[in-house]
Amino acid sequence: MSSQGSIEKRKEKKGTATTSRHGLNMTWATGIIRNFLSSPLAKKPIRNTPSLLLPRRVREAIRCSLSSKLEFLFLKSFFAILCCQCLGFKSDFDKTNKIKADKIERVDVPNEEPKSKVRGVGSNGIKTVKAVRVKKSLEIESAPFSAKSFSELGLPPMLLERLDTAGFTVPTDVQSAAVPTILKGHDVVIQSYTGSGKTLAYLLPILSEVGPLKKKSANGESEFEKKKEIDAVIVAPSRELGMQIVREVEKLLGPTDKKVVQQLVGGANRSRQEEALKKNKPAIVVGTPGRIAEISAAGKLHTHSCRFLVLDEVDELLSFNFREDMHRILEHVGRRTGSDPRGSIAKWAARRTIMVSATVPFSVIRAARSWGSDPLLVQAKKVMPLEAVSPSGPVNILKPTSGSDSSMRTQAALQSLPPALKHYHCVAKLQHKVDTLRRCVHALDAKCVIAFMNHTKQLKDAVFKLEARGMVAAELHGDLGKLARSTTLKKFKNGEVRVLVTNELSARGLDVAECDLVVNLDLPTDSIHYAHRAGRTGRLGRKGTVVTICEEPEVFVVKKLQKQLGIPIPACEFTEGKLNVIKED
Numbered sequence: 001m002s003s004q005g006s007i008e009k010r011k012e013k014k015g016t017a018t019t020s021r022h023g024l025n026m027t028w029a030t031g032i033i034r035n036f037l038s039s040p041l042a043k044k045p046i047r048n049t050p051s052l053l054l055p056r057r058v059r060e061a062i063r064c065s066l067s068s069k070l071e072f073l074f075l076k077s078f079f080a081i082l083c084c085q086c087l088g089f090k091s092d093f094d095k096t097n098k099i100k101a102d103k104i105e106r107v108d109v110p111n112e113e114p115k116s117k118v119r120g121v122g123s124n125g126i127k128t129v130k131a132v133r134v135k136k137s138l139e140i141e142s143a144p145f146s147a148k149s150f151s152e153l154g155l156p157p158m159l160l161e162r163l164d165t166a167g168f169t170v171p172t173d174v175q176s177a178a179v180p181t182i183l184k185g186h187d188v189v190i191q192s193y194t195g196s197g198k199t200l201a202y203l204l205p206i207l208s209e210v211g212p213l214k215k216k217s218a219n220g221e222s223e224f225e226k227k228k229e230i231d232a233v234i235v236a237p238s239r240e241l242g243m244q245i246v247r248e249v250e251k252l253l254g255p256t257d258k259k260v261v262q263q264l265v266g267g268a269n270r271s272r273q274e275e276a277l278k279k280n281k282p283a284i285v286v287g288t289p290g291r292i293a294e295i296s297a298a299g300k301l302h303t304h305s306c307r308f309l310v311l312d313e314v315d316e317l318l319s320f321n322f323r324e325d326m327h328r329i330l331e332h333v334g335r336r337t338g339s340d341p342r343g344s345i346a347k348w349a350a351r352r353t354i355m356v357s358a359t360v361p362f363s364v365i366r367a368a369r370s371w372g373s374d375p376l377l378v379q380a381k382k383v384m385p386l387e388a389v390s391p392s393g394p395v396n397i398l399k400p401t402s403g404s405d406s407s408m409r410t411q412a413a414l415q416s417l418p419p420a421l422k423h424y425h426c427v428a429k430l431q432h433k434v435d436t437l438r439r440c441v442h443a444l445d446a447k448c449v450i451a452f453m454n455h456t457k458q459l460k461d462a463v464f465k466l467e468a469r470g471m472v473a474a475e476l477h478g479d480l481g482k483l484a485r486s487t488t489l490k491k492f493k494n495g496e497v498r499v500l501v502t503n504e505l506s507a508r509g510l511d512v513a514e515c516d517l518v519v520n521l522d523l524p525t526d527s528i529h530y531a532h533r534a535g536r537t538g539r540l541g542r543k544g545t546v547v548t549i550c551e552e553p554e555v556f557v558v559k560k561l562q563k564q565l566g567i568p569i570p571a572c573e574f575t576e577g578k579l580n581v582i583k584e585d
């Protein structure tokens with residue numbers, strides 16, 4: 001062995017577990033000392049601590065330690081620490097750690113309210129303290145609740161009970177309009193602004209007729225018999241939205257009947273989903289188009305007798321991306337009400353098609369007309385036949401337009417925004433956008449922020465910059481694995497993450513009641529995308545602010561959005577920790 005090699009080996013020995021001549025491992029001895037220092041005995045004043053009370057192994061360690069100069073020095077320090085501890089002084093080691101912890105605690109808490117803390121032990125064994133937003137529900141300013149109660153909507157008693165248990169006491173306007181209409185057997189297109197409760201608007205009539213909470217049959221039977229067929233298929237464009245719908249159904253079903261609903265979302269294990277379908281025989285499935293079509297094509301999902309087909313975020317589902325999968329679903333799930341395409345006696349069940357979105361372009365109206373029999377358009381305070389909807393005014397008959405494609409999209413975006421939302425735009429250079437976002441968050445004292453960007457790389461950079469400036473941020477986009485996506489979302493909902501930087505993936509359906517600020521760090525592609533992004537805040541009549549940070553040459557786009565959406569988006573700046581609106585000439 002070379003001399004260099006032996007020196008290194010000796011160094012290594014010294015640096016790790018030093019063994020004394022008596023074979024006593026010094027790391028072990030240090031461990032004992034640490035344990036002793038943290039024991040109640042060490043906290044007693046020294047005069048009350050007879051030396052005999054020192055554990056035998058410690059005494060042995062002391063005797064062995066005397067054998068070398070180095071070990072003697074170590075022992076000296078040990079006694080110094082011990083004396084300080086017993087006399088009530090804090091060692092430098094303790095002080096340094098305390099300062100470290102204080103710093104971690106202070107980092108992301110500039111001018112904020114008291115927070116609860118999450119303690120964790122880092123890989124280095126040092127305890128870290130993370131600030132967590134105290135879950136404070138936002139005030140509801142202009143609640144979209146109707147004058148009716150759930151019991152007036154014709155729902156079965158068991159479902160009414162579950163609604164009460166889940167904390168839903170009064171239906172929203174759109175629920176009051178949609179539930180009786182669907183219960184009467186109509187195909188419907190439900191259009192109402194983001195966060196107005198459209199999910200329950202279609203879930204309640206389904207649960208009235210499907211599963212253990214359904215109405216008693218004519219002979220008075222109320223017991224839910226497990227059927228072999230699937231009664232309702234709910235399709236959503238993203239995995240996150242699909243899971244959110246499953247949770248909403250489970251909330252009403254309760255823990256014992258959870259298996260009545262089965263999720264079939266992409267990114268999860270397909271064979272496990274197929275296994276669950278076979279074993280649990282669910283009455284309701286919720287999934288993404290790709291996965292539903294895949295399992296159906298494999299012959300593992302039998303939906304011909306299905307009675308409800310729900311297309312949540314229908315305008316997105318009818319986009320080119322989902323064309324083939326949606327074609328399969330529409331062909332294989334139940335049968336359209338009206339004529340039987342095969343001319344045979346109804347072998348297939350009569351399916352009710354429910355299409356839902358905050359934005360309903362005329363293409364959806366056209367599709368709904370061709371799929372359903374006498375479908376109705378259901379809005380918060382209005383129900384009308386789809387036949388009466390003209391291309392110039394699918395969702396807002398108060399504001400007629402020319403009928404061109406872009407104006408149809410504009411019309412679709414109108415009435416999709418919660419009325420209580422406040423909108424602003426702020427001009428900043430590209431390199432200052434993230435800093436502007438940070439100042440915006442502080443100025444509005446926002447606790448739960450979603451920032452939208454268009455490209456993953458820039459999105460990651462933005463998170464890095466925010467974190468570097470002490471703001472707890474996280475990224476959420478399609479490039480992340482399903483586990484990372486769920487964990488991030490969970491942390492954001494729990495309040496462990498203050499700013500969620502994301503892309504179009506989170507623009508639709510994501511329901512975080514506490515979200516009080518949405519920031520567009522990149523401009524949305526059009527007014528429909530603006531509406532869905534903006535709708536992540538101000539849910540169910542709560543307060544919410546939307547700030548679009550853009551460069552000077554992009555201001556004209558904001559002006560266009562303002563015109564198309566029929567809302568003011570004034571210019572603002574963030575100075576002295578406040579949002580100041582700039583008055584236009």
Ligand SMILES: Nc1ncnc2c1ncn2[C@@H]1O[C@H](COP(=O)(O)OP(=O)(O)OP(=O)(O)O)[C@@H](O)[C@H]1O
Nearest residue numbers: 168170171172194195196197198199358509511540
């Ligand atoms: N009647 C009600 N009472 C209290 N809370 C409700 C009621 N109906 C729905 N909610 C809650 O309101 C929130 C928003 O509902 P939901 O997600 O269904 O809105 P949405 O209209 O589908 O929004 P988006 O268009 O963004 O998908 C959810 O957290 C839901 O649990």
